[in-house]
Amino acid sequence: MSVQRILIFLLAALLAACGKPEPxxxxxxxxxxxxxxxxxxxxxxxxxxxxxxxxxxxxxxxxxxxxxxxxxxxxxxxxxxxxxxxxxxxxxxxxxxxxxxxxxxxxxxxxxxxxxxxxxxxxxxxxxxxxxxxxxxxxSTRDNAADYARVLAERGLHRLAVAYDVRNRAFSESWLAELRSQFPAYGGEVIAAVEFESAADTMFSEVAARLLETEPDGLLFIANAVDVARLAQQTRKLSPNVPLAAAEWAASEQLVELGGQAVNGLLIAQSHDRTNxxxxxxxxxxxxxxxxxxxxxxxxxxxxxxxxxxxxxxxxxxxxxxxxxxxxxxxxxxxxxxxxEIDAFGDSTRPIHFAEIRDGQFVLVR
CATH class of the missing domain: 3.40.50.2300 (Response regulator)
Structure with a gap:
């Protein structure tokens, strides 16, 4: 290799070394x-x-x-x-x-x-x-539904009516199946399950009416925060005092922002401790x-x-x-x-914390 070629090679290497590293x-x-x-x-x-x-x-x-x-x-x-x-x-x-x-x-x-x-x-x-x-x-939904089954039963809610969003069917049906499987161990029963598809024009008043006609101890919503807020509002028009709960999917700040007074008292689990x-x-x-x-x-x-x-x-x-x-x-x-900690299948877990919405705040109850 000629001296000129060696110099060109070294210069190119130097410029490459001085360039920005690849992101x-x-x-x-x-x-x-x-x-x-x-x-x-x-x-x-x-x-x-x-x-x-x-x-x-x-x-x-x-x-x-x-x-x-x-x-x-x-x-x-x-x-x-x-x-x-x-x-x-x-x-x-x-x-x-x-x-x-x-x-x-x-x-x-x-x-x-x-x-x-x-x-x-x-x-x-x-x-x-x-x-x-x-x-x-x-x-997993099995872990979460088991904890919900226990806590709901401890609160005296044994006859539960459930509304669930089939637009996220993979989650909502898995969650509901696990609840149905584990609730009986605590003396509980899902007496009604009403499916709906999340959309701006969904008739949540009809969903709420179908849930309440079964005369349940309480209602559980498996849906996102926007839809849980709307379900709670329609439910409160028909039954102001029926106990409400929602699956952890809805536990975002938007739930209290949109739900207002209708979500007061609603029970929901969270994957973190807000008071930490x-x-x-x-x-x-x-x-x-x-x-x-x-x-x-x-x-x-x-x-x-x-x-x-x-x-x-x-x-x-x-x-x-x-x-x-x-x-x-x-x-x-x-x-x-x-x-x-992550296992060989790439699965992990988290602690769970139950909260109740009180005056626009998530208040830990266990």
Whole structure:
């Protein structure tokens, strides 16, 4: 090789070394243009904050993190298109989705492409115990329904009427099946189950009337925050004092904002303790408030935890190790409120906290 060629080679190598390091692409997919935008936007905000903080600290091995956002619209065709676009960007991982119905759509695409899907919140039983590209950071519907069955029975609610949203059928039917299976052990019975499809023109007054005609001890709604608020409002017009409960899916800030007085007394479970004053959690809460001018809800907290898991796994990942294997092997992970341990199937769990809405606030009751 001539001296001139050697100099050109060395100059090219030097310029490459001085260039900006290639970013690590992190995909994100959630509902950002539909009736569950509250959870999707809060999740995106929290992951954005986590990435900003990590980049300010030097990224991963000197490489910055780049967030690419996809909107599933809570619609199968939209989710399919958004997921394909994310996969083409060759992300290290995709954080999301935030409903089980959308997981049904995007997981086959992730499996085919070999891309890890890190979901902070999905719970449906048919995602549990599977050797696939999905990693879950939440409890299962079996876990949650069992706790609800016990708490509802302790409150004297043994004859329950349930309304459930079939637009997120993968979640709602799994949740209802688990409740029906476990409620009898506590002397409880689901005496009526009324399905509806979430939409702006859904006749919630008719759903409420059908539930109440069975003369139940209480009503349970398996639906998003917007629809639970509307169901509660229609129910209160017909029966002001019937006890209400909702599945954990609805436990966002939007529930109290939209529900008003109608959701007072409603029982709901949450995956975090809002009263927690541990320094790690309060630092996140304060940073989130400063950045987005609102409190973080459950999807925000779970998504920030996903960032914690992802960053530690990528930082400790060995040469040639897949991202999935890194996530499975390099825990446990120090979540905001609990230690996150992930099993060989990519399943995890979280504590659960029951709250009652009182005067526009979630008040822990157990």
């Amino acid at each position: 690590i692409v992190i995909g994100f997919i959630a509902g950002l243009s539909n009736r569950t935008t509250d959870t999707g936007e809060a999740a995106r905000n929290a992951l954005t904050l986590a990435i900003e903080e990590r980049n300010a600290a030097g990224g991963i091995g000197g490489r910055p993190l780049q967030l690419l956002v996809g909107d599933d619209g809570q619609d199968a065709a939209t989710a399919h298109q958004a997921m394909q676009a994310l996969i083409r960007a060759r992300p290290a991982v995709i954080v999301g989705p935030y409903t089980s119905a959308m997981a049904d759509v995007i997981l086959p695409l992730a499996d085919a492409a070999g891309v890890v899907v890190l979901s902070p919140v999905i719970t449906a039983m048919h995602f549990v115990g599977k050797d696939d590209m999905l990693i879950r950071l939440n409890r 004053e541990a320094p790690r959690f309060t630092a996140f809460r304060d940073a989130y408030r400063a950045r987005f001018q609102r409190d973080p809800g459950y999807s925000a907290i779970a998504s920030y935890d996903a960032g914690i898991v992802l960053f530690q796994a990528l930082e400790r990942r060995k040469s040639g190790q897949s991202v999935k294997d890194a996530v499975l092997r390099h825990g446990p992970y120090p979540g905001l409120q609990h230690l996150i």
